[in-house]
Amino acid sequence: MKVLVIIPCYNEEANIRRVVEDLRRQAPWADYLVVNDCSTDASEAILRADGCNYISLPVNLGIGGGVQSGYLYAREHGYDVTVQMDGDGQHDPAFLADVVRPVADGRLDMAVGSRFLEKKGFQTSFMRRLGIHIISFLIRLLCGVQVLDTTSGFRACSKALTAYYADHYAQDYPEPEAIISAVLGGFRVGEVPVVMRERMGGVSSINPLKSVYYMVKVSISLVVFRLTVGRGEARLKYLNGPDVAPKEERT
Template sequence: MKTLVMIPCYNEEENIERVVGRLARVCPDVDYLIINDCSTDHSREICDKNGFSYISLPVNLGIGGGVQSGYLYAVENGYDITVQMDGDGQHDPAYLKALIAPVEAGELDMSIGSRFITKDGFQSSALRRLGINIISVLIHMLTGKKVRDTTSGFRACGRALTEFYAYNYAQDFPEPEAIVAAVCGGYRVGEVPVVMEERMGGVSSIRSFKSAYYMIKVCLSLVVYRMTCGKRIRRKS
């Protein structure tokens, strides 16, 4: 199937060449699109120098707006499967085929790459794992769906969910909220085991001293999102 790998990029000058290079070596038959979210470093210059496929947003939209731009691009260009893969090098394209498989087979609408099934590779800090577990429990309470790796940005979607996200994507805490939106919209969500790596370079958008605050905010946001998701969701007119 025609597949697009979306790579959100904000100040990833230390990583983006290696990320695209590894993707091209391992999965040369897929298309990719770097979504440069108004980076203030040399990310755009690196994309130009290497002839990378990218779009550059005129203003910084954050991870939610950036990824939604990718979904819109996928819809407009007729892609069957979209894959979100972070630009920091944590996601190994060697698992791309396994991630896509249940979507390609029609078993899932969204397949999430989870580091917590086999518990191999980089597992994040203890504080972040605690927060992810709490978010997992909350999502299960709100939707009845059990998802272990709720903040994983390594995920594949089929055509129907791609179009849904192109017009209904969460902005504040997109990874967990996107799960709630998909389940509430009647889409099938599941996980496949992957092994993740530590960030190659640069700085994460979620700093360690903010993790507890982030967890509280995302939990409140999920509750509000679940209560209002029927009003938020809209189809393409």
């Protein structure tokens, strides 16, 4: 069972070394790939000096395009399970096995690490929690699946879903939209309880005003997404055969 942990990294010079060390110590059985999304700080220099396994995007693609390059890498190298884990230290690698297990056992195609299932650890601000719950309600309304921690970037994906994400991955608000697109594609999505920490250092890219704005934009984009995408058989297509292999873009 080959497991790859994708760590998106944008200007995380304060955290990235500790995040990678933490992961290698607590989960030596997993491979990892840091996706440096054209950071403007010393992130890349640190990654190079430490001899980390990383890719460096030539232009800033944002979280969606960055994570998707990780899925492309995972597909190219034939990983069985792909896990996303933030580069700011919020996600504790001690829970990696918990997130991977349901996917490795074949019970789920995507296991989302949720801080709300057992309500332990860092629960984030009231405004953000409210936003996350509204998005959760919206997702349930749009595709009938309950996911509590909709913006959690700690999630494990099966081989078929990895191949699907390598081809199709939301760019602007990837976390909630990826859930809907997986459910609509027939993939099985579920949650496992994890404990999250507050980011170790550096500054979060989200503040209260931004999170309200984010909420509105996410809601609109989710509704529009649902209106334009129907339920399909993507899972069956990606589950067996040639579609799992790298596919060239057609234009």
